[in-house]
Amino acid sequence: MTAAMVEEIRRRLDAALHPSELDVLDEGYKHAGHANEGKGHFHVRIVSPEFAGALPIKRHRMIYAALGELMDSGIHALSIDAKAPD
Template sequence: MVEQIRQRLAERLAPVELDVLDEGHKHAGHANAGKGHFHVRIVSPAFAGMPPIKRHRMVYAALEGLMDRGIHALSIDAKAP
């Protein structure tokens, strides 16, 4: 799943920096543990001049379909260069 997330974001948002971390281990004992907890840190020129909420929406749009097939929780750190 990490590679799928990375590929989608790279194709759609052309980041200059991109880190995708599987944080499932942090949710041991959680009702949905092991079902796709991820953190994305992305820096893209596509985010220039946009407020954080719009940046997050762009990330979610790029991951459309994956949110229903393996991503349970996603934390996002999205910035412009």
């Protein structure tokens, strides 16, 4: 399931934020034995012109909005590195 989830995260972020760079990593191995209710741990590194002029909290909210219900149904933890191209 995690490979499919990585691809779904990538697909949604690509469609919504048109990144010039996008890395989505499954970090579930870092949380072995941690109760995660069947959801995954992921890291996103994204560079998008959509983030120009936006504060980090707004960038994170844009990512959460793009991921929609995955934040409730497939993602337990998400670490984010979001930058504008500059």
